[in-house]
Amino acid sequence: MLLYDCVIFDLDGTLTDSQPGIFACTKYALEKMGLPVPPEAVLRRFLGPPLAESFIKYCGMTEEQAAFATGLYRERYIPVGWKENKVYPRIRALLSALKERGVYLAVATGKPEHTSVEILRYFDLLPYFDAVAGPTPGDLHADKGALIRRVLPAGKRAVMVGDIAGDIKGAQDADIDSVAALYGYGEKNETLAAHPTHAAESPQGLCDLLCPDMDASKGFFVTLEGVDGCGKSTQAAALKDRLEQFGYTVRRTREPGGCPIAEDIRKIVLAKEDGGMCAETEALLFAAARAQHLTDTVLPAIARGEIVLCDRFVDSSLVYQGMARGLGMDWVKEINRPAFREGAPDATLWLKMSHEKALARRLAVSQPDRIEQAGEGFHAQTEAGFSELARQYPHRFIPINADQEPQQVTEEAFSLLFRRMKERGVL
Numbered sequence: 089m090l091l092y093d094c095v096i097f098d099l100d101g102t103l104t105d106s107q108p109g110i111f112a113c114t115k116y117a118l119e120k121m122g123l124p125v126p127p128e129a130v131l132r133r134f135l136g137p138p139l140a141e142s143f144i145k146y147c148g149m150t151e152e153q154a155a156f157a158t159g160l161y162r163e164r165y166i167p168v169g170w171k172e173n174k175v176y177p178r179i180r181a182l183l184s185a186l187k188e189r190g191v192y193l194a195v196a197t198g199k200p201e202h203t204s205v206e207i208l209r210y211f212d213l214l215p216y217f218d219a220v221a222g223p224t225p226g227d228l229h230a231d232k233g234a235l236i237r238r239v240l241p242a243g244k245r246a247v248m249v250g251d252i253a254g255d256i257k258g259a260q261d262a263d264i265d266s267v268a269a270l271y272g273y274g275e276k277n278e279t280l281a282a283h284p285t286h287a288a289e290s291p292q293g294l295c296d297l298l299c300p301d302m303d304a305s306k307g308f309f310v311t312l313e314g315v316d317g318c319g320k321s322t323q324a325a326a327l328k329d330r331l332e333q334f335g336y337t338v339r340r341t342r343e344p345g346g347c348p349i350a351e352d353i354r355k356i357v358l359a360k361e362d363g364g365m366c367a368e369t370e371a372l373l374f375a376a377a378r379a380q381h382l383t384d385t386v387l388p389a390i391a392r393g394e395i396v397l398c399d400r401f402v403d404s405s406l407v408y409q410g411m412a413r414g415l416g417m418d419w420v421k422e423i424n425r426p427a428f429r430e431g432a433p434d435a436t437l438w439l440k441m442s443h444e445k446a447l448a449r450r451l452a453v454s455q456p457d458r459i460e461q462a463g464e465g466f467h468a469q470t471e472a473g474f475s476e477l478a479r480q481y482p483h484r485f486i487p488i489n490a491d492q493e494p495q496q497v498t499e500e501a502f503s504l505l506f507r508r509m510k511e512r513g514v515l
């Protein structure tokens with residue numbers, strides 16, 4: 089049985105790591121007022137309590153100045169600051185597991201209620217919550233105990249989870265238990281001195297306390313594919329950031345390469361001067377690098393519950409060696425057996441772009457490697473090859489329009505991938 093059937097969470101420093109956005113907006117407000125920016129140790133104290141209170145306490149402002157500073161802060165926070173935020177790892181899985189078990193979930197935060205709802209919606213956390221309470225406009229000194237009471241249902245065994253002493257005191261005020269989230273921003277000694285009922289050193293510790301029988305995190309293997317120059321590397325970097333913001337642990341890697349032995353093979357197989365390499369050698373080298381990469385990097389990361397984001401994988405061999413070099417799909421599949429069994433990707437983001445456009449883009453910025461030096465006919469076949477694989481593996485391929493601006497490509501790729509991950513229970 090679970091310890092509690094009602095869990096009320098603080099937002100900043102408990103569900104999300106909002107430090108970068110809050111620091112940047114606080115600095116913005118102080119600089120606009122021509123005031124000195126306090127050192128980081130002091131800025132950390134702004135994380136959690138109502139903003140106006142911190143401006144008064146740490147910057148010596150009057151009530152009016154604090155209200156003005158809060159307005160300036162929002163000038164930056166509303167368009168950009170709130171997105172400079174990260175869901176802590178495991179939080180999405182915890183909320184989902186608690187919800188599944190019928191636990192009543194709420195948020196009681198010092199952050200304005202409207203903004204809090206927007207943040208929860210943006211990170212796709214809002215659907216887990218039955219209620220959200222935060223200060224409403226003009227309510228600069230929201231009292232945590234009162235906020236908790238606003239979302240507290242009658243007759244439940246309730247607990248408040250928060251990272252600062254104010255959260256613990258608020259829980260006592262509302263007459264419920266509390267958990268100190270020691271991974272947040274609160275001064276550990278101060279938070280503990282408020283006598284929380286429990287303490288969690290990490291988000292995983294919170295899971296162990298509130299839902300000890302929840303599943304370990306599920307790994308997911310994502311590959312990125314497309315013709316040479318379609319922008320995979322840029323997208324891999326941007327997708328890693330987005331997934332991390334949403335609370336996932338991401339291992340970015342690439343092929344050929346991704347571990348020391350496979351990186352050595354990469355040097356041989358892509359060497360510009362090696363024009364005499366026969367197609368079979370090329371295919372076997374790619375397959376050899378892949379077998380090692382799966383063993384050393386991909387499979388261990390998936391076993392740890394991470395999201396593996398791999399720039400090219402076995403589909404590149406099917407297309408480049410199997411089709412464009414004419415070695416045949418069956419043989420290429422045979423030499424890549426692990427990639428169709430325990431090492432099969434869960435999803436393949438296919439960045440769709442014409443080979444002419446992609447190669448022109450690529451050659452504008454870098455020297456061609458041995459494979460990029462292959463002729464026009466070869467590259468036309470790679471474009472056709474990916475279309476063919478998308479038809480053969482519709483459950484795995486996710487086509488993305490790569491002709492858009494890079495940011496739009498990232499948005500499309502992320503939202504389709506995130507939907508696929510949720511469908512597969514990867515939280």
Ligand code: TYD
Binds near residue numbers: 315320321343344358
């Ligand atoms: P990569 O470094 O990923 O280049 P790009 O940034 O253009 O994707 O890959 C190097 C080249 O290797 C690329 O032209 C595709 C080719 N390749 C194969 O032919 N077969 C394979 O199995 C892999 C992984 C890559």
